[in-house]
Amino acid sequence: MYPVVPVARDLRLDLFRGLALWLIFLDHIPSNIVSWVTIRNYGFSDATEIFVFISGFTAAFVYGRAMRERGVVVAGARILKRAWQVYVAHIFLFVVYMAEIAYVSASFDNPLFKEEMGIFDFLQQPDVTLVQALLLKFKPANMDVLPLYITLLAGFPPFVWLLLRAPTLALAASVALYVLTWQFSWNLPAYPSGEWAFNPFAWQLIFCFGAWCGLGGADKIGPIVRSPFTVAIAAAYLLFSFAVVMTWYFPRYAHLVPHWLSDWMYPIDKTNLDVLRFAHFLALATITVYFVPRDWPGLKSRILYPAVLCGQHSLEIFCLGVFLSFAAHFVMVQMASGVVVQVVVSIIGIIAMIATAALITWYKGVEGRHPGPPTRPPGATLAGGEA
Amino acid sequence: MRALVAVVLVVCAGAALAGDDSACSVASSLVHADFPLPHVADAIKSKRLTVAVVGSASSSLAGATGIKAAYPNKLEGVLASRLTDVTVKVVAYVKPRQTAAEMEKEFEKVLLEDKPALVVWQTGTVDAIRGIDPEDFRSALDEGVDAVHAGGADVVLMNMQYSPRTESMIAANNYVDVMRWVALQREVPLFDRLAVMRQWNEFGTFDLLAATKDTDMAERVHACIGQLLADLIIDSAKITATETGAVR
Numbered sequence: 001m002y003p004v005v006p007v008a009r010d011l012r013l014d015l016f017r018g019l020a021l022w023l024i025f026l027d028h029i030p031s032n033i034v035s036w037v038t039i040r041n042y043g044f045s046d047a048t049e050i051f052v053f054i055s056g057f058t059a060a061f062v063y064g065r066a067m068r069e070r071g072v073v074v075a076g077a078r079i080l081k082r083a084w085q086v087y088v089a090h091i092f093l094f095v096v097y098m099a100e101i102a103y104v105s106a107s108f109d110n111p112l113f114k115e116e117m118g119i120f121d122f123l124q125q126p127d128v129t130l131v132q133a134l135l136l137k138f139k140p141a142n143m144d145v146l147p148l149y150i151t152l153l154a155g156f157p158p159f160v161w162l163l164l165r166a167p168t169l170a171l172a173a174s175v176a177l178y179v180l181t182w183q184f185s186w187n188l189p190a191y192p193s194g195e196w197a198f199n200p201f202a203w204q205l206i207f208c209f210g211a212w213c214g215l216g217g218a219d220k221i222g223p224i225v226r227s228p229f230t231v232a233i234a235a236a237y238l239l240f241s242f243a244v245v246m247t248w249y250f251p252r253y254a255h256l257v258p259h260w261l262s263d264w265m266y267p268i269d270k271t272n273l274d275v276l277r278f279a280h281f282l283a284l285a286t287i288t289v290y291f292v293p294r295d296w297p298g299l300k301s302r303i304l305y306p307a308v309l310c311g312q313h314s315l316e317i318f319c320l321g322v323f324l325s326f327a328a329h330f331v332m333v334q335m336a337s338g339v340v341v342q343v344v345v346s347i348i349g350i351i352a353m354i355a356t357a358a359l360i361t362w363y364k365g366v367e368g369r370h371p372g373p374p375t376r377p378p379g380a381t382l383a384g385g386e387a
Numbered sequence: 388m389r390a391l392v393a394v395v396l397v398v399c400a401g402a403a404l405a406g407d408d409s410a411c412s413v414a415s416s417l418v419h420a421d422f423p424l425p426h427v428a429d430a431i432k433s434k435r436l437t438v439a440v441v442g443s444a445s446s447s448l449a450g451a452t453g454i455k456a457a458y459p460n461k462l463e464g465v466l467a468s469r470l471t472d473v474t475v476k477v478v479a480y481v482k483p484r485q486t487a488a489e490m491e492k493e494f495e496k497v498l499l500e501d502k503p504a505l506v507v508w509q510t511g512t513v514d515a516i517r518g519i520d521p522e523d524f525r526s527a528l529d530e531g532v533d534a535v536h537a538g539g540a541d542v543v544l545m546n547m548q549y550s551p552r553t554e555s556m557i558a559a560n561n562y563v564d565v566m567r568w569v570a571l572q573r574e575v576p577l578f579d580r581l582a583v584m585r586q587w588n589e590f591g592t593f594d595l596l597a598a599t600k601d602t603d604m605a606e607r608v609h610a611c612i613g614q615l616l617a618d619l620i621i622d623s624a625k626i627t628a629t630e631t632g633a634v635r
Binding site: 028030104110111114119140190192194195251254263271326 | 444445449450518551556557558571572595597599604605
């Protein structure tokens with residue numbers, strides 16, 4: 001196996017990004033009993049926050065170094081090239097989705113679901129649908145994360161520039177944009193109506209916070225994060241959030257949540273990254289950092305290696321996961337949808353993600369040994385493979 | 388795992404063996420009267436109950452027997468048979484492709500024309516398909532509930548159908564959550580059609596994955612919805628405002 005452990009690498013990033021990718025895959029398969037293991041069922045935030053935070057962290061690490069060594073223009077160009085790659089990947093997934101939906105619309109009929117068949121209406125006007133998809137305005141279910149990532153990367157170069165010069169100011173700017181977004185309801189328009197399901201102006205907060213941590217912020221706040229007082233508050237908040245979420249699954253206990261609290265708390269807005277969600281992510285991160293230090297021996301264990309591997313090739317594995325979740329649902333509706341099938345399909349999907357990640361690692365290793373046209377700068381493979 | 392499968396199989400067999408009625412009631416634990424319906428309670432006392440069902444296409448069935456077989460008509464039948472000395476009338480205002488905001492504008496007319504004691508408001512699917520801003524969906528629900536209450540009637544909200552084939556294509560979660568929150572906050576009963584139908588599908592009561600042109604299963608599903616909805620309405624009318632006050 002290709003050696004994956006340069007000295008400076010924080011394997012925790014790879015590990016938790018890999019786990020987040022698995023959870024996103026499981027969450028995207030509807031009516032899947034295995035998705036009960038995913039964190040969104042036990043608290044306000046879900047794997048998306050983890051994924052976006054770690055992506056911001058590694059992007060800053062990789063491109064921050066590039067900007068220091070090669071200058072703003074080169075690093076900016078690299079970031080935009082990355083955004084373009086993600087865009088192409090998104091369009092590829094969209095085509096896969098269209099193939100599935102066109103097949104289902106042609107083969108399925110049931111008078112009970114006449115209304116739901118309305119989702120196939122856009123197949124009647126491919127001229128509009130395809131253009132709107134290319135403009136990232138038409139985004140089918142579960143295909144919102146990559147467009148978010150594209151816009152975040154597109155706006156990233158000036159942020160990294162500022163982050164290298166005045167990190168505190170950069171973070172303050174990000175918070176200010178978040179606050180203004182809530183104040184003035186900024187968002188990007190979607191097609192056929194409404195707005196983006198992941199508002200980039202709000203979600204940039206967690207991406208930029210990740211970036212800030214990646215370029216030295218983590219060391220600055222380290223002592224505060226590890227203090228027993230912070231850990232206790234984080235644990236209490238996680239418990240509170242767990243209790244509230246349980247009342248959603250057992251509606252007859254909903255009345256146990258006091259009225260003033262539910263008035264203030266609901267709705268917990270995913271589109272605009274509700275403060276409660278962000279706080280839940282921070283609490284999770286605090287507890288994680290407390291129990292899993294950077295030099296935790298388990299990070300190099302064989303058991304966790306598959307997750308680390310997936311986390312090192314996040315774009316490829318994320319796209320594969322979206323594709324696999326379509327495929328898994330397709331198998332479930334076409335063949336069988338019992339509990340056994342759900343478990344088997346989930347396990348096969350995760351094995352496919354691991355195998356693909358291993359293949360990519362192998363391929364990159366093989367390629368890397370041959371002297372050839374411009375090789376990657378060493379920094380690009382450090383924290384978390386690609387950003 | 389095996390034990391779980393065995394339990395599911397036994398439950399399925401049980402549901403299949405039992406009559407139509409208990410097949411519906413596999414899901415009855417999901418229909419829980421949490422909030423009172425004071426206007427319905429008064430209407431029952433005065434022996435005349437009018438219910439208006441406002442909804443989109445999933446509140447109707449196509450075809451010659453469609454209107455008779457759809458759940459609003461079934462609801463009328465069950466209510467009439469359970470409230471023997473009450474004159475029950477259910478009127479359905481069903482228009483396909485209507486969002487919550489569009490339906491909400493109809494309420495004034497409905498309340499004036501039929502003077503219902505209860506409006507059953509079925510919505511959510513069209514908004515999810517069209518990707519209406521969930522915040523706009525929420526304010527439409529709020530305004531609709533206000534309008535009906537101001538017009539002297541109660542509200543029962545009804546959410547989407549469980550449609551396994553299109554489940555990965557319609558991003559409904561946000562809208563499901565919004566309906567649950569609005570119901571909770573405004574203290575309005577929610578008929579959780581999504582959970583009920585999911586339960587039927589899981590227990591094999593109905594095979595919602597079946598591709599068919601036949602309306603037979605659709606009619607039986609609607610009959611069951613009518614029955615459980617009648618249970619919810621009657622149970623909710625029985626609890627009085629003071630009782631829920633005690634629970635809270």
